[in-house]
Amino acid sequence: MSLRFHEISEARNRILNPFDQAKLDLLGEIVSPAAGSRHLDLACGKGEMLCTWAARYGTTGVGVDLSEVFLAAARERAAELRVTDRVRFEQGDAGAYRPEPGGYDVVSCVGATWIGGGLTGTIELMRPALREGGLLLVGEPYWTEEPPPAAPEALGLARDDCATLEGTLDRFEAAGVELLEMVLADPDSWDRYMATQWWTMSDWLREHPDDPDAPAMRGVLDRARRSHLAYQRRYLGWGVFVLRPVG
Ligand SMILES: C[S@@+](CC[C@H](N)C(=O)[O-])C[C@H]1O[C@@H](n2cnc3c(N)ncnc32)[C@H](O)[C@@H]1O
Incomplete structure (x- = not known):
């Protein structure tokens, strides 16, 4: 899906992943970053994690994202929270x-491990920015059970793009990081992320019937709704994993 379609479909979402506010808050409590610690968030979206943690814990941070639309929302949120x-x-x-080597106490990539060509490559990409003893936070999907063959395709994935939870642990260990903690989405929080987008897309289609992208957007909406109900809700888990380099 193109960036523009994401910007339209996620216009009413502040958190651009399958966490609700309570789960994002729980992750903050678990990580409890020290006041003044430095946080780099790769593919930060609307910057909700960076801004709320800066407000709550006194962290400082840098967010990087492709979307000017999401970054404008992130800057607005920072102003709203006075950070x-x-x-x-x-x-x-x-x-x-290319961030300052060893310059960050927390380096996160939540829901965008394609930036490094997959989980392992993204962990490699994140590590140089981390100071000794710092934490990596990675948001990643996983199969809750073996998916039927039609599921990965319907979700725009290859079967091995993600693993089971245990297989995800294997991938972390192979990448040289220890899994310290995790917070997992659940079907209800998945629904908050996806179902909000259905309504937003439907409204956009009503308001822009003659937009050249309208037919494609209709297809995106139809597929998003059907694949979530048929497969995503049941077979695709998602979580943020708290990791520390081994050694
Ligand atoms: C699923 S959203 C997650 C956003 C944010 N981390 C969050 O959890 O709210 C994926 C984000 O990745 C951004 N993105 C996609 N490819 C990117 C890239 N190559 N570099 C930077 N950002 C990227 C999108 O604009 C979008 O904000």
Whole structure:
């Protein structure tokens, strides 16, 4: 799906992943970043994690994202929470972003591990920015059970793009990081992420019947709704995993 379609379909979402506010807050409590610690968020979306953690814990941070639309919302959120002096947002390809080596206490990539060509590559991409003893936060899908063959295709995935939870642990271990903690989405929080988008897309289609992208957007909406109900809700889990490099 093109960036423009994401920007339209997620216009009413503040968190651009299958977490609801309670789960994002729980992740914050678990990580409990120290005041003044530095946070780099790759593919930060609307910057909700960076902004709320800066407000709640006194962290400072940098968010990188491709979308100017999402970054504008992130800057607005920073102003709303009065943390514009602590967080800044940069437009760019997070896969090509070269941060200060060892400059961050927390490096996150939540829901965008394609930036490094998959989970392992993204962990490799994130590690150099991390200071000794710092934490990586990775948001990643997983299969809750073996999916029927039609499921990955309907969800726009290959079967091996993600693993089971145990297989995800294997991937972390192979990448040289230890799994310390995790917060997982559930079908209800998945619904908040997806079903909000159905209504937003439906309204957009009513308001823009003659837009050249309208037929494609109708297809996106139909597929998003059907694949979520048929497969995503049951077979695709999603979580944020708290990781620390081994050794
Ligand atoms: C699923 S959303 C997650 C956003 C945010 N991390 C969150 O959890 O709310 C994926 C984000 O990745 C961004 N994105 C996609 N490809 C990117 C890239 N190569 N570099 C930077 N951002 C990218 C999109 O604009 C979008 O904001």
